[in-house]
Amino acid sequence: MKLLEQLLSLISESVLLPTLAAIIILVAWSAMLLGGLLREWLGRRHVVAILAELRRAHVDGGDQVRLLHILSTATTGLPARLQQLLAQWGGAGDMPHCLVDLEIEVAASLSRLTWMTRIAPMLGLMGTLIPLGPALTGLASGDLATLSSNLVVAFTATVVGVLLGCCSYTMNLVRKNWYQRDLSTLEHLFTFASRPAIP
Template identity: 30%
Template sequence: MTDIGALLKAFIYLISTSLLYPVLLLLVVLTLFVIVHAGTFFAEWLERTRLKKCRPQDLPEVLQHGDPQGIVSHRVILYLQRLKQVTNRPPFLETAVENLLQESTLALWKSMDRLRILFRVGPSLGLIGTLIPMGTGLAALGQGDMTRLSADLVIAFTTTVTGLAVGTAAFFFFTIQRRWIEEDIKNMELATELLASPSERTPHALHEPAAN
């Protein structure tokens, strides 16, 4: 029984120590991703700060008859272009428009999944990267190896800081970008109502009141 317990402890210890370098590698990858995403985030932030202010009551007229360039984000502009292409195809128009709106909305929320995963995984990896060196450091302390203990403590604290920094940055980006996406979806739904609804009436239906 003692041999089985010692074997299990050795096996768990082997698993724990073997996870250290994969965790460090993942933390490096996540840090690089956050840095790259920060550039994309600030590029979009600059774009949105340069958008012209439009009163809520004037926005429907701009989307339907005006030029929305410089008033709404590039996501809404791209959606408007796709929407106009769909409304030029009368068969199954209502279904096609609804599918386009749902597909575009889903794509926007999917783009947030990486940030959602990041601000949860980052601190978890930091905690794992802290506990593993602490175990080996305590073992080194029992053997009187202060050099090994110091090195393990440095790894433990730096992984904690890195994981928390990654999670904090990802949560910040997620919070701001979610607000932007909600605004874009609202504008996309408004544009769909304005541009797709009148097109659902056929030319025959437009002339019916005049014929009566």
Template identity: 90%
Template sequence: MKLLEQLLSLISEAVLLPTLAAIIILVAWSAMLLGGLLREWLGRRQVGAVITALRRAHVEGADQVRMLSILSTATTGLPARLHQLLSQWGGAGDLAHCLVDLEIEVASSLSRLTWMTRIAPMLGLMGTLIPLGPALTGLASGDLATLSSNLVVAFTATVVGVLLGCCSYTMNLVRKNWYQRDLSTLEHLFANASKPALP
């Protein structure tokens, strides 16, 4: 029994450093994602202008050629990405396939934020529980320095993990709202756009 306890203690102590390193990596990644969200927010006006132009053309009965011409003016957001996919696949003939690919890319992008929302608090909890063992040992032996240093690590890991979870959850909600609205509009507009008349 004593051997098992020592083995579990060794495993727990060995996992602490990778856990704290993973939390720091997630902090850096979250900062990058936050910068990307800010950049997207700044580009929302241009995305809105392109989608408004597409809607206007759709109401006027424009065909796919005209709609694709308007789409080519997009420089950011899902309209720009759809235009890139159409260029890669060879034009309007693969429009339905490109819309599916765009939907898959959106789901993949959002899944990374969902993963962070779930994994960050777990890492924070691990970073909290692991140092509690040495902290209790320090308390039992009267070593207040060991107790305080381990408690600082434990509570800091909790705060950072929960903060990361909150940030990633908020970014996920904001992006999901943007992407679902834009993707739904693009699918509706191009699904109902008339094909150019044959000569």
């Protein structure tokens, strides 16, 4: 029994540094994602304007050629990415496939934020519980320095992990709202747009 306890304690203490390193990496990654979100927010006015112009052209009875011309003016957001996919696949005839690819890319982008939302609090909890063992040992032996240093690590890991979870959850909600609206508009316009006759 004593051997098992020592083995578990060794395993627990050995993953403390990797856990703290992972939390720091997630902090850096979250900062990068936040910067990307800010860049997207700054470009939302252009995206909204492109989608509004596409809707007006659709209401006026514009065919797919006109819609594609408007789409070609997009420089950011999902409209620009759809234009890139069309260029890669060869043109308007591959529009259904390009829309599916765009949905897959959006889902992959959002899944990273969903992953961080779940993983960050878990790592924070691990970073909290692991130092509690040495902290309790220090308390039992009267070593207040060991107790305090381990408690600082424990509570700091908790705060950072929860903060990362909150940030990633918020970014996920904002991006999901944007992407769902943009995808819905693009799919409606290019699925039901009248196609010109092919000579």
